[in-house]
Amino acid sequence: xxxxxxxxxxxxxxxxxxxxxxxxxxxxxxxxxxxxxxxxxxxxxxxxxxxxxxxxxxxxxxxxxxxxxxxxxxxxxxxxxxxxxxxxxxxxxxxxxxxxxxxxxxxxxxxxxxxxxxxxxxxxxxxxxxx
Numbered sequence: 001x002x003x004x005x006x007x008x009x010x011x012x013x014x015x016x017x018x019x020x021x022x023x024x025x026x027x028x029x030x031x032x033x034x035x036x037x038x039x040x041x042x043x044x045x046x047x048x049x050x051x052x053x054x055x056x057x058x059x060x061x062x063x064x065x066x067x068x069x070x071x072x073x074x075x076x077x078x079x080x081x082x083x084x085x086x087x088x089x090x091x092x093x094x095x096x097x098x099x100x101x102x103x104x105x106x107x108x109x110x111x112x113x114x115x116x117x118x119x120x121x122x123x124x125x126x127x128x129x130x131x
Contacts (some may be wrong), residue, residue: 016109017047039067043106046113058117065110072103
């Protein structure tokens with residue numbers, strides 16, 4: 001059985017939900033908006049976890065994780081072959097770098113939500129933070 005989320009987790013989820021909702025809103029003028037709006041809206045919905053049920057949240061998290069991985073690799077290939085900029089570039093003036101960071105943040109967030117909502121009791125759920 002899953003434990004009750006802490007206040008810090010709830011606050012972080014709310015902040016990430018706002019970030020992903022804003023990211024979806026600014027994608028409307030992007031030429032490939034149809035790829036990015038579903039990614040950011042599903043990530044926003046997963047982070048608003050108190051509104052949706054656990055099974056729906058896991059499905060949305062899996063969807064966001066898979067789409068995020070696909071778009072991350074798409075952007076990495078595009079960056080390597082067409083732009084030629086470095087892999088570790090953090091120049092946010094480039095569209096490719098912004099898309100790479102956005103999809104990477106979604107993948108990490110969805111992975112963490114999938115881990116926290118897993119019903120199996122694993123070692124990650126029993127971490128003692130020494131408090």
